[in-house]
Amino acid sequence: xxxxxxxxxxxxxxxxxxxxxxxxxxxxxxxxxxxxxxxxxxxxxxxxxxxxxxxxxxxxxxxxxxxxxxxxxxxxxxxxxxxxxxxxxxxxxxxxxxxxxxxxxxxxxxxxxxxxxxxxxxxxxxxxxxxxxxxxxxxxxxxxxxxxxxxxxxxxxxxxxxxxxxxxxxxxxxxxxxxxxxxxxxxxxxxxxxxxxxxxxxxxxxxxxxxxxxxxxxxxxxxxxxxxxxxxxxxxxxxxxxxxxxxxxxxxxxxxxxxxxxxxxxxxxxxxxxxxxxxxxxxxxxxxxxxxxxxxxxxxxxxxxxxxxxxxxxxxxxxxxxxxxxxxxxxxxxxxxxxxxxxxxxxxxxxxxxxxxxxxxxxxxxxxxxxxxxxxxxxxxxxxxxxxxxxxxxxxxxxxx
Numbered sequence: 564x565x566x567x568x569x570x571x572x573x574x575x576x577x578x579x580x581x582x583x584x585x586x587x588x589x590x591x592x593x594x595x596x597x598x599x600x601x602x603x604x605x606x607x608x609x610x611x612x613x614x615x616x617x618x619x620x621x622x623x624x625x626x627x628x629x630x631x632x633x634x635x636x637x638x639x640x641x642x643x644x645x646x647x648x649x650x651x652x653x654x655x656x657x658x659x660x661x662x663x664x665x666x667x668x669x670x671x672x673x674x675x676x677x678x679x680x681x682x683x684x685x686x687x688x689x690x691x692x693x694x695x696x697x698x699x700x701x702x703x704x705x706x707x708x709x710x711x712x713x714x715x716x717x718x719x720x721x722x723x724x725x726x727x728x729x730x731x732x733x734x735x736x737x738x739x740x741x742x743x744x745x746x747x748x749x750x751x752x753x754x755x756x757x758x759x760x761x762x763x764x765x766x767x768x769x770x771x772x773x774x775x776x777x778x779x780x781x782x783x784x785x786x787x788x789x790x791x792x793x794x795x796x797x798x799x800x801x802x803x804x805x806x807x808x809x810x811x812x813x814x815x816x817x818x819x820x821x822x823x824x825x826x827x828x829x830x831x832x833x834x835x836x837x838x839x840x841x842x843x844x845x846x847x848x849x850x851x852x853x854x855x856x857x858x859x860x861x862x863x864x865x866x867x868x869x870x871x872x873x874x875x876x877x878x879x880x881x882x883x884x885x886x887x888x889x890x891x892x893x894x895x896x897x898x899x900x901x902x903x904x905x906x907x908x909x910x911x912x913x914x915x916x917x918x919x920x921x922x923x924x925x926x927x928x929x930x931x932x933x934x935x936x937x938x939x940x941x942x943x944x945x946x947x948x949x950x951x952x953x954x955x956x957x958x959x960x961x962x963x964x
Contacts, residue, residue, distance in 0.1 A: 566616040569608065570648075570674035571624045572667045573631045579667040580604060582676035584615060591671055601634055605641065623648050623678045623691060625670065635694065648674055651890055652690040674710075697856035699832045704824065704853035712821045712895060718744075718813045725806040732793040733758055734798065739786045744810060747774040751783060752807035758800035762790045762952040824849040832950070834856075837943060839952035842907030847899040853868035854896035872897025873936035904932050904939070911955070914939075 568583040580599070581591040592607070594600035611617060622638045623646040624631050638645045656677050662669050681691050695706075722744055729736050729743070740748050750772050755761055764787070769780045793799075809849040825845040828834035833852035837843055843851075851871070861867045868874040908918045914935055921931035946953060 565615055565617050566619045566621065567608075567611055567615070568675050568678040569620065569622045570671050570678060571622065571631070571634070572671040572674060573625055573629075574667060575630055577667075578631075578634070579671040580607075581675040582611060582913060583679050584611070586616070586679055588672055588675055591668060594666070596630070596634075601637060604634070605637075608700050613663060615721050619793055621646060621678065623672060625650065625653065639694065639696055646691040647680070647694050648677070649673070649690050649692060653677065656690070668758070675914075686702040690787065693750050693860075695857050698831075700827055700834050701833065701853055701856050704827045704834065704849050705856070706821050706829060707820055707827070708850045709895070711817060711824070711846075714813055714817055714820070715808040718817070721809055721813070727842055728799050728803050728806070732796040732803075734791060734793070735789055736786065739782070739789075744814070746811070746814065747779050748773065748812075749807045749811045750774060751935075753804050756801045756804045757797055759792055804911075810846060828852065833947065836946050836950070836952055839946075840907060841902075841910040841953070841955070842905075842942070843903040844906070850899035851896050851903070854893045858944075858947045860900060864941050867944055868937055868940040870896065871900050871936070871940055873900060873933050873940050874934060900936055901929070901932060904936050907939070908935060909933070912961070 565584060569938060570583070572579040575596070577593050577595050579593050580593065582589045589611075590607075591830070594604050608620060611887045612620070612786055616697075620643040622643050624635060624638075625648040653674065656674055657670075660673065660676070662673065679689060726743060726866075728736060737743060742748070751761065751769070752758075753771060755764075766780060766784065769783055770777075775783070776888050826846045828838055828849045831852050833855060834845075836849050837851050838845060840847040855867070855870075857865070859963075861870065865874065869889050870893050872894070874889070910916050917938065918931050919933050921934045922928070926934065942953070945951075
């Protein structure tokens with residue numbers, strides 16, 4: 564009974580594959596990123612299983628998801644073990660076991676060599692990480708929350724650009740409207756391509772703009788009375804109107820995505836458990852649940868804490884004392900945890916006392932928040948393992964009452 568190792572060096576248009584068996588590399592080949600290439604890949608697996616009486620199949624990929632889709636999911640659907648090759652560890656491996664040439668074919672051969680050597684290496688599990696199956700709900704949550712993150716980033720870029728343009732060609736506008744991304748402000752800015760025409764809009768026309776009532780209309784009229792424009796308004800004005808229209812579309816899309824996330828969190832066991840923690844809203848809970856995927860990925864709560872960014876490493880030297888983030892931190896999960904913790908510390912008295920204690924010890928705000936997060940990670944681990952929602956102690960509930 565033999566174990567066959569298949570390595571895939573993932574590319575944009577093509578993938579290089581190497582097959583290892585009993586310490587030898589038997590074959591390497593290239594497949595296109597297409598159904599034809601995928602069929603050839605699995606046909607090769609079938610033929611080797613029959614020819615060598617292989618009992619177990621392990622597939623290692625340098626970088627799952629992304630360009631590896633849908634091959635990585637197809638591998639899991641076939642029931643084969645899928646390993647994700649840690650790029651940083653693999654780069655170190657290539658430095659130690661250097662080859663005379665550097666190309667994708669050689670990378671595939673080195674990956675399969677690493678896979679066959681891993682059982683004899685102390686850090687083999689850190690280099691080759693098993694990709695566990697996640698439920699369809701968590702998979703959807705991850706895709707939707709990642710899409711939301713990208714839209715938020717785009718919104719920030721466009722809003723900053725629009726504010727700079729408004730400050731340049733329409734001084735006083737930003738001072739008049741504290742929230743320039745409010746729906747009624749964006750609809751007002753986008754209703755005419757020429758900003759100068761906005762100054763001449765009559766009250767009946769302003770009231771026809773969606774979301775503008777009498778109160779907002781009075782504010783817009785006050786701006787009209789004081790409005791002045793820079794020399795570049797003729798050609799910058801249409802850019803501002805275009806950015807305002809794009810911001811409207813992005814904000815509406817964000818509302819739709821957040822509705823989907825809230826619905827999926829209610830259906831997700833992980834999401835529902837995390838959501839039960841005071842201060843953890845549906846969006847942050849959804850992101851954390853999506854990025855965790857399945858708790859079976861982690862051997863201990865310490866591994867989960869590192870992944871969530873709640874267990875920084877010591878980075879001290881001489882008189883300097885500091886910390887640094889491990890490379891394994893999931894930045895999306897960490898950001899969601901930090902945001903949720905800020906609300907949590909205001910809602911739970913014991914957490915507030917613990918947080919203040921860490922601040923009194925000399926920790927900075929974020930450091931104290933991560934210390935609380937490290938403690939809360941143990942709670943999350945226990946909640947998921949025991950399938951129990953967060954429960955406040957009697958002391959907390961009596962105070963709240």
